[in-house]
Amino acid sequence: MAVRSSVPETAPAAAALSEAYEERKPPFRTVWRQHWMIYAMLAPAAVLLILFHLYPLWGLSIAFVKYSAFKGVMGSPFVGLDNFRRFFEGPDAFNIIRNTLGIALGKIILGQAAGLAFALTINEIRHTLFKRVAQTTTTLPHFLSWVLIGGVMVEILNRSGIVNRGIEALGYTSISFLGDPGIFPYTMILLETWKEFGWGAVIYLAALAGINPETYEAAAVDGAGRWARLRHVSIPGITPIIALLACLSLGYVLNAGFEQILVFINPIVFSTGDILDTYVYRVGLLTGEFSLGTAVGMFRSVVGFVLVWLSYWLADRYANYRIF
């Protein structure tokens, strides 16, 4: 009994004590003695961060020199912003930036619209098994690599592939989906949308599942038909998530999809298919123009970082979202 009665007396005292304790900020020696294991746990991540995220940043200095592998970075002559100038004043810059932005924006807009439309469609299906099968089959392509998808798509989209045989059977001329510069970017946008619409729908479906069923029932009682419920219950219910994804998509504006383009690109479609990432890979690594490649890569990294940061800021401000 005595122990019990002492609890309410000491609890506030303990709380006050711990508050004072926190305010005082104990010396590091005390923290270390109590919590050195916390630092031990963080050690692997710290090493990995330093080796694989911070240390490579040193290599950005290559962008400002005329790099020669024999002389190293310090031995190579400093040229300031010449490498950047060479790219932006060169013949490729305009096309590459246009292709990157065009393909990326196309993918963002079509991708979000397709995911949303599919989620709203499949949400109307009451048959559980059909709904589940539809979700499994449409999300599967998201989990296959572009190498595999590329192999599949080249099989069916080439001149003698099943798609073109179908088109010819209908009496039209076959389409060169992957070998015509005028068509190639659209093929990329459509293939990305094909691969991702099912997965894109999942997040909307999760949000739709969170809408209180009573809201639908009340709407139905008030005489709202299917369209009315879609327009006045479903869509308003997921507006926050639409807003969030719209904010975050800003971070993808320079992300035209390196692996996809690399799998499908060929010299015939360079003029409309080459993007910043493939350019860096080809010019920088394959032909060995390290300085030019690093400069272009740095431009992409810095602008990309600003865009992602901005998208997080917007998401925090307008959609109440934080990564931490």
Place this chain on the structure above:
Amino acid sequence: MVEERRASDIIANSIIWLVTLLLVCLCVLPFVAVIAKSLSSAEAVRTNQVNLWPIGINLDNYGFLMREKAFLGAFGVSVARVTVGVTLNLAVIALTAYPLSQDHLHIPGRTIFKVVLVFGMLFQGGLIPTYLAYKSLGLLNHFAVLVLPVALNIFFAILIINFFRGIPKELSESALMDGANHFQILFRIFLPLSLPSLATVGLFAAVTHWNSWFDGIIFLRFEEQWPLQSYLYNQVTMRRLEGTLMSSQFHGKTDPSFLKDATPEALAAAMIMIGSIPIMLVYPFVQRYFVRGLTLGAVKG
């Protein structure tokens, strides 16, 4: 939900089913076409007769790949990569997430660590600085280059941090009072409570490792070190570009009379299927974990 059995509703339902069915076909049929090709006779493939159903069914292409050392080797590298890579990922994630989720503890330097972590996730040095860094670290042409640089997956780590934050701090506080240390709290309290979440992240990590191919082709010079997806990039994508699909690679290694019967296209189809099958087989059973993964980070402390 109130069910209405009106004519307009039946029409609407039919349209919804039809559209969904069409989209399902759009996702499935490309793979059916490739499976059909991989199972068809060489003659049918060469004369371009195969559509969605195999003609002259046989397993020759698969049998050929099962005897192809380079292909089996690449498959083995992929399995090793997934096993080692995912183990490393999960170990580092668990160790990193625990300290960063214990916001009530006063840990000097933790904020800086978080800032660097997020910065590391959002800002990459780019291809060439990365390549040169790995080169100077002696990682090039070594299996470790496939698993070490990606051992700390920051995005997944943040998911688990947010999940750990949902675990009441009273649990770890009382354990500390009772004399447990942080490692004991992590292993005896946090890990058992978060097994489903860790499994989810592990599955995502496994898919990521299985699907990665670009790191293989740039950081590993020798083809016998490549994981399956890099090997497939070389065999299927590059050889198509060169217009000499596999003819040189396979020549001389096998029975010439068999090679006469095989077509590169059908072999490529079989390779694509073997590369996809592990995911296709496992995915339907673990789909719910993946879907949960999307909402994992949404838990707010």
